[in-house]
Amino acid sequence: MPPRGVIAAGHPVTVQTGADVLRAGGNAVDAAVAAVCASFTAEPLLTGLGAGGYMLVADPGAEPVLIDFFVEAPGRGADAQARAELVPVDVSFGDAIQRFHIGAASVGCYGLPAGLAEATARFGSLPLADLVVPGAALARDGVALSHEQAYVVEILDRIVMATPECAALFAPGGSLLREGQVFRNPELGDALERLGRDGPAPFYTGDVAAAVTGWLEGAGSLLTAADLAAYEAVDRAPVRVAYRGREVVLNPPPSAGGTLIAYALALLERAPGPADPLALVTAMGAAQDERTPEFLEGLAEPGFLDRFMAARLGSTTHLSVLDGEGRGASVTCSNGEGAGIVVPGTGIHLNNMLGEHDLNPLGFHRHPPGRRMPSMMCPAAVLEDGRPELVLGSGGSNRIRSAITQTIVGVIDRHQQVAAAIEAPRVHFEDGVVYHEPDADVTGLAEAGWTLAPFGARNLFFGGVQAVRRDPGTGELSGGADPRRGGAVVVA
Numbered sequence: 001m002p003p004r005g006v007i008a009a010g011h012p013v014t015v016q017t018g019a020d021v022l023r024a025g026g027n028a029v030d031a032a033v034a035a036v037c038a039s040f041t042a043e044p045l046l047t048g049l050g051a052g053g054y055m056l057v058a059d060p061g062a063e064p065v066l067i068d069f070f071v072e073a074p075g076r077g078a079d080a081q082a083r084a085e086l087v088p089v090d091v092s093f094g095d096a097i098q099r100f101h102i103g104a105a106s107v108g109c110y111g112l113p114a115g116l117a118e119a120t121a122r123f124g125s126l127p128l129a130d131l132v133v134p135g136a137a138l139a140r141d142g143v144a145l146s147h148e149q150a151y152v153v154e155i156l157d158r159i160v161m162a163t164p165e166c167a168a169l170f171a172p173g174g175s176l177l178r179e180g181q182v183f184r185n186p187e188l189g190d191a192l193e194r195l196g197r198d199g200p201a202p203f204y205t206g207d208v209a210a211a212v213t214g215w216l217e218g219a220g221s222l223l224t225a226a227d228l229a230a231y232e233a234v235d236r237a238p239v240r241v242a243y244r245g246r247e248v249v250l251n252p253p254p255s256a257g258g259t260l261i262a263y264a265l266a267l268l269e270r271a272p273g274p275a276d277p278l279a280l281v282t283a284m285g286a287a288q289d290e291r292t293p294e295f296l297e298g299l300a301e302p303g304f305l306d307r308f309m310a311a312r313l314g315s316t317t318h319l320s321v322l323d324g325e326g327r328g329a330s331v332t333c334s335n336g337e338g339a340g341i342v343v344p345g346t347g348i349h350l351n352n353m354l355g356e357h358d359l360n361p362l363g364f365h366r367h368p369p370g371r372r373m374p375s376m377m378c379p380a381a382v383l384e385d386g387r388p389e390l391v392l393g394s395g396g397s398n399r400i401r402s403a404i405t406q407t408i409v410g411v412i413d414r415h416q417q418v419a420a421a422i423e424a425p426r427v428h429f430e431d432g433v434v435y436h437e438p439d440a441d442v443t444g445l446a447e448a449g450w451t452l453a454p455f456g457a458r459n460l461f462f463g464g465v466q467a468v469r470r471d472p473g474t475g476e477l478s479g480g481a482d483p484r485r486g487g488a489v490v491v492a
Helices: 011-021 028-042 110-124 133-141 147-155 164-170 186-198 207-216 225-230 257-269 277-289 294-300 302-311 397-413 418-423
Strands: 006-008 050-056 065-069 086-091 099-104 234-236 238-243 246-250 316-325 329-335 380-384 387-395 427-430 434-435 453-454 464-470 475-483 488-491
Touching: 006 028, 006 186, 006 464, 006 475, 011 316, 028 133, 028 186, 028 316, 028 329, 050 110, 050 225, 065 110, 065 329, 110 186, 110 246, 110 329, 133 186, 133 380, 133 475, 164 488, 225 475, 238 257, 238 427, 238 453, 246 257, 246 329, 257 277, 277 316, 277 397, 277 427, 277 475, 316 475, 380 397, 397 418, 397 427, 418 464, 418 475, 475 488
Parallel strands: 316 464, 434 453
Antiparallel strands: 006 316, 006 488, 050 065, 050 329, 065 234, 086 099, 238 246, 246 380, 316 329, 316 387, 380 387, 387 464, 427 434, 464 475
16 A cells, blocks of 8 residues: 655654554645644644644645744734733753743734634544544643753743743643653643634633633733734745746745745755855855845735845744645744743643744834734745645744755755755854854855854754655655654654
């Protein structure tokens, strides 16, 4: 019997859940939705029902569709004068330190319940009530922390200990959970079953929404009942860019990541062969330089993408699926690092997107109510003759765009197997500095005047790419999962 599909994700439990759905006859979207629900427990600080995300669905013979269910700026009817101060938290990645902000004022309007329901209703073949069952069971029974997830809990210790409710999940008994210890969130299991039974309405206009806004009331949050009631998943036409005889489809505005990746790939496309280190970093730098205040303000304007490209060219978790019919689903979700706020009775750890500098580079609390946050998240697919060849995406904040670009270059330009392209040492350019992993090829960069910042070991700082591929010639399915995030891949 030919394979039912292939899935790559950031945790073996997440992958196995999706693979089981493929084996049971589900399609790529079914597998993706079930795997996302499993990831809430397997990768608990990276995603959850209080998070936001995007799903790219690429079906042979049909136009690709991007479902946007990312976090939205709140504030409808809120008193801005009563807003609390953001709480700064410095997180060390060993060779780099990044500042995040948490607390009630960091919470944006979540999108996962709406997005999962929308994707299932439109593209799934199995009921949502069935797809949430494995994730609900995992939430109640628990999942042992992998080495990578234990590291995330460790470096985010100030966030998970910020409130008694959050600490009860991640530090029961007062001590942080360590590798091999079991993370459980039984109330999340109840919430997932509720989503499967009643759909997203309780989370936006019903009792779950009331619990969320009631818990935040008086704490200085901008999230109101009106914000939740107005939220909906939105269809967007993907960014398209030609690359080496193929078409790459990416996340469009108002997200920022897809546009910047498309620009970098278009610059690399001008060269006749695979990019050398200098060309790759130069393209990264050119994309970084375009992230100006005008760029960020313009993302929400109609027609921005066409004007941007024409004028120039004339934390997070991801999973990727291809099914036996050739359909691809690429899903990126993020809770930021979490606000450190878990709403009692719901199991929901709320996001901190209003406190993420990468999403607020012009300053905090500048987005008007109802505007989607300008994320770097970018579920992507490479199409050959309209058929998904490579489906991929990454976590990693600002490093998402460099991780995805380098993986596409590795597979398409250098003809690497997917796993090899993902595992290859990475570089990342940001704020005038080229960060790089050990053994990364940085030939000529110092001589060209670039400032280098080496890491002592491979690190999740450089993203977490999960990718699957169908060989255009043989139809063989393969995939690669990022060891930086403890990922796994299964051909089902």
